Amino acid sequence: MIMGTVRRMSGVMVAGLAALAVTATLACGHRENAPAGAAAAKHSNKITIAMIAKSSTNPVFLAARTGAEAAAKELSARDSIDVEVQWLTPPEEDGQVQAQRIQQAVNGGADAILISCSDASKVTGAIDDAVNRGVVVMTFDSDAPQSKRFAYYGVDDMKTGQTTMAELAKLMDGKGKVAILAGNQNAPNLQKRVQGAKDEAAKYPGIQIVGTFNHIETPQDAAAEVTRVDNAYPGIQGWAMIGGWALFTRSLLSDLDPARMKIVSVDALPAQLAYVDKGITPVLLAQPVYKWGYVGVTTIVEKLHDGKQPPEIIPMDLVRVTKNNLGPWARQLKAWGFSDVPQQYLDMK
Amino acid sequence: MSRIRAVIRHLLGSQETGLSLVVLLLAVALTVLAGSHVDRRTGELVNNFLNSNTLIQTATDASFFAIMAIGATVVIISGGIDLSVGAIYALSGVSMALTLRAAGPLGSGAAVALGLVVALGVGLLCGVLNGALVVGLRVHPFIVTLGTMWVLRGVAFVITHAESLLVPSALTAVTKASLGLGGGLYPVPMVCMLVMTAAGAIYLTRTVMGRHIFAFGGNLEASRFAGLRLDRIQIGVYAVSGITAGLAAFLGASFYGSSSSADGQGYELYVIAAAVVGGASLIGGKGSAVGAMLGAILIVLIRQSIRTLHFDQNYEWIVIGCAIIIAVVVDQWSTRLAARRLMRAGARTQAAA
Numbered sequence: 255m256i257m258g259t260v261r262r263m264s265g266v267m268v269a270g271l272a273a274l275a276v277t278a279t280l281a282c283g284h285r286e287n288a289p290a291g292a293a294a295a296k297h298s299n300k301i302t303i304a305m306i307a308k309s310s311t312n313p314v315f316l317a318a319r320t321g322a323e324a325a326a327k328e329l330s331a332r333d334s335i336d337v338e339v340q341w342l343t344p345p346e347e348d349g350q351v352q353a354q355r356i357q358q359a360v361n362g363g364a365d366a367i368l369i370s371c372s373d374a375s376k377v378t379g380a381i382d383d384a385v386n387r388g389v390v391v392m393t394f395d396s397d398a399p400q401s402k403r404f405a406y407y408g409v410d411d412m413k414t415g416q417t418t419m420a421e422l423a424k425l426m427d428g429k430g431k432v433a434i435l436a437g438n439q440n441a442p443n444l445q446k447r448v449q450g451a452k453d454e455a456a457k458y459p460g461i462q463i464v465g466t467f468n469h470i471e472t473p474q475d476a477a478a479e480v481t482r483v484d485n486a487y488p489g490i491q492g493w494a495m496i497g498g499w500a501l502f503t504r505s506l507l508s509d510l511d512p513a514r515m516k517i518v519s520v521d522a523l524p525a526q527l528a529y530v531d532k533g534i535t536p537v538l539l540a541q542p543v544y545k546w547g548y549v550g551v552t553t554i555v556e557k558l559h560d561g562k563q564p565p566e567i568i569p570m571d572l573v574r575v576t577k578n579n580l581g582p583w584a585r586q587l588k589a590w591g592f593s594d595v596p597q598q599y600l601d602m603k
Numbered sequence: 604m605s606r607i608r609a610v611i612r613h614l615l616g617s618q619e620t621g622l623s624l625v626v627l628l629l630a631v632a633l634t635v636l637a638g639s640h641v642d643r644r645t646g647e648l649v650n651n652f653l654n655s656n657t658l659i660q661t662a663t664d665a666s667f668f669a670i671m672a673i674g675a676t677v678v679i680i681s682g683g684i685d686l687s688v689g690a691i692y693a694l695s696g697v698s699m700a701l702t703l704r705a706a707g708p709l710g711s712g713a714a715v716a717l718g719l720v721v722a723l724g725v726g727l728l729c730g731v732l733n734g735a736l737v738v739g740l741r742v743h744p745f746i747v748t749l750g751t752m753w754v755l756r757g758v759a760f761v762i763t764h765a766e767s768l769l770v771p772s773a774l775t776a777v778t779k780a781s782l783g784l785g786g787g788l789y790p791v792p793m794v795c796m797l798v799m800t801a802a803g804a805i806y807l808t809r810t811v812m813g814r815h816i817f818a819f820g821g822n823l824e825a826s827r828f829a830g831l832r833l834d835r836i837q838i839g840v841y842a843v844s845g846i847t848a849g850l851a852a853f854l855g856a857s858f859y860g861s862s863s864s865a866d867g868q869g870y871e872l873y874v875i876a877a878a879v880v881g882g883a884s885l886i887g888g889k890g891s892a893v894g895a896m897l898g899a900i901l902i903v904l905i906r907q908s909i910r911t912l913h914f915d916q917n918y919e920w921i922v923i924g925c926a927i928i929i930a931v932v933v934d935q936w937s938t939r940l941a942a943r944r945l946m947r948a949g950a951r952t953q954a955a956a
Binding site for chain 2: 340354355
C-alpha cells in the first residue's frame with residue numbers, strides 16, 4: 255500500500271522535492287549577503303534597504319543598483335554601520351508585482367524601500383501600508399506623488415520631453431517631419447515626457463509630428479519599431495526618443511543615414527556612444543542613472559541614521575552628451591561600473 | 604472500520620495530499636532557513652517566514668493565480684487550453700474601473716456590487732466568446748485563445764488610452780478588510796480563494812456538469828456516443844474560466860486600488876503552470892480544484908522562498924520552470940506505469956481464467 259501511495263503521489267512529490275532541492279542548493283551556493291538563522295536578528299546599527307526598480311533586465315536599473323551598493327559600502331565604512339541593499343526588482347515591469355515586493359520587504363524586516371514605480375496608482379496603497387508599519391519609502395526615476403513616500407529623486411519628466419524636442423528642432427533648423435519613440439504606453443513618467451515633447455514641438459510651426467510610437471521596452475523591439483516606422487513614413491527626418499532603448503542595439507547604426515536622419519535621445523549608455531560618434535545622434539540627454547541608487551541610499555541613510563530631513567523633491571539634472579564630451583562621459587560610465595564601454599571612447603580626450 | 608481505512612487510503616493516495624506535503628515541507632524548510640528580524644511594532648523577534656504577515660501575504664499573492672487556475676483547470680480537464688485569462692483579467696478590471704468612474708459617486712455597497720457585477724459579467728462574456736469561437740470555428744483552442752488574448756488586451760488598451768484607472772476606495776476597503784485580525788493583515792483574497800476552491804471542487808466532483816467535463820476530456824468519442832451536449836460543455840468550461848478571471852480581476856484591482864490595460868501580462872503562464880503542477884493533465888480528463896489551488900500556492904511559495912532567503916532572484920524562473928517540467932514528465936511516467944500495471948493485471952486475470 256505504501257509503495258502504491260508513493261507511486262501515485264510521485265508526480266507532484268518529485269516536482270516539489272526538485273524545487274525544494276534546487277532551493278536548498280541555491281541556499282547553500284548563491285545566497286546574497288543573507289544573515290543566517292538567529293544571526294539575522296537586526297542590530298541597532300544595521301540598515302536594510304529594499305531596492306525595487308522597474309525591471310531587472312533594463313541596464314539603467316543595473317547601473318542604479320551598482321550605485322546603491324557603492325553608497326551602501328561607503329556609508330557602512332564611514333559611519334560604522336551595516337548598510338545592506340536587497341535587490342527586489344521584478345524581472346519584467348509589473349506594478350502589481352512591485353506592490354507584492356513592497357509587502358515582502360516589509361514582512362522581511364526591511365528598514366527602508368527605494369522604488370521606481372511602474373504604475374504609481376498600483377503601488378500607492380502598498381507604500382502607504384509600509385510607511386504605516388514604520389518603513390520609510392523613497393522613490394526614484396518614476397514617482398508616486400500621492401503616496402506617503404518621504405522624497406523623490408529624478409528628472410522632471412515634462413522638462414525632459416521638452417528638452418529632447420527642443421534639441422531636435424535645433425538640429426533640424428525648426429522644420430521637418432519627426433516621430434516620437436515612446437516606450438511603454440502605461441508608464442506615467444514616459445507619458446509626461448511625450449506630452450513635454452509635443453508641447454515643445456507646438457512652438458515650432460515647421461515641425462510636424464507624424465506619430466508617437468510605443469513598443470515593448472527591449473532594445474530589439476524598439477529598434478524594430480524604428481525600422482517599421484521609417485519604412486512606413488519615408489519622409490521622417492528626425493526622431494525624438496524619450497528613452498534610449500532603440501540605440502542599445504547596433505542595428506540602426508547601419509540602417510540610418512546621418513545625412514537624412516537626426517536623433518536626439520534620452521539616456522547615454524555605452525551602446526549609444528557609437529551613434530554620437532557616427533553623427534546619427536548628435537545629442538544624448540543622459541540621466542546619471544548610477545545616482546538613482548547612490549543618491550537614494552545616501553538620502554535614506556542620512557534620514558535614518560543622522561536624522562536629516564531631505565526636500566520632498568530632489569531634482570536630477572540631465573547631462574548633455576555630444577562628440578565634444580564623449581571621452582569624459584565614457585570614462586564616467588566606466589567608473590560607474592559599466593563593463594562594456596568601448597575602448598575607443600575611453601581613449602578619447 | 605474498513606470504510607475508514609478506505610477513506611484514509613484514498614486520502615494518502617491522492618495527488619492533493621502529496622502536493623500538500625510538499626507545500627508543508629517547503630514551508631518548514633523556509634521557516635528553518637529564513638532567519639529572523641525585530642518587529643518594529645512589537646519589538647519582538649519574529650521569524651522572517653513564519654509570521655502572520657508573510658503567511659497571509661503569500662496566500663494573498665497566490666489567491667489571484669489560484670482563482671484563475673481553478674477556471675483554467677476546468678478548461679484543461681475538458682482537453683482545452685485558455686491563453687486569454689491574463690487579458691480577460693485586464694479587460695474585466697479596466698471595464699469595472701471605467702464603469703465605476705462613469706457611474707459617479709455611489710454608496711459603498713452599490714459601488715462594490717456594481718464593480719463585482721461588471722467584472723464577472725465581462726469575464727463571462729469573454730469566456731463565452733472564447734467557447735463560441737472554439738465550437739463555431741472548429742479551430743484548436745490554443746489558436747483561438749491566443750488570438751483573443753491579443754484582441755482583449757487591445758480592447759482594454761483602447762478603452763483606457765493606456766491610463767491607469769483608480770477604483771473607488773470602497774472596493775479597496777472591502778478587499779483589504781482585516782476581518783478582525785488587525786495588524787495590517789488582509790485575509791479577504793485568501794478567504795475568496797478558499798471559497799472558490801470549495802465551490803470548484805463541488806462543481807467538478809458533485810455535479811452532473813462536472814462529471815460531463817471529465818467525460819468530455821477523458822474520452823470524446825464515448826461522450827459523443829453517450830449523447831452529451833458537447834458544444835454546450837465546451838462553451839461552459841470557457842465561461843467558467845472567464846468568470847474566475849473576472850473575479851480575480853475584481854479582487855486584484857480592488858486590493859491594489861487601480862487597474863490598467865497592462866495588468867495580468869504573462870499571468871496565463873503562471874495560471875496554466877499552477878493547474879499542471881496541481882495535477883491537471885494537458886491531454887484532458889484529469890485535474891482538481893484543490894490541486895489547482897495547491898499548485899498556485901506552491902509556485903508562489905517558491906517565488907517567496909527566493910525573496911525570504913535572499914537568493915539571487917534571477918534563479919526564480921529556473922526553479923519554477925524546472926518544477927513544471929519535472930511535474931509533467933513524472934506525471935506522464937506514472938500514468939504509463941499505471942497503464943502497464945493494469946495491462947499486466949489484466950493479462951494475469953486472463954491467464955488464470
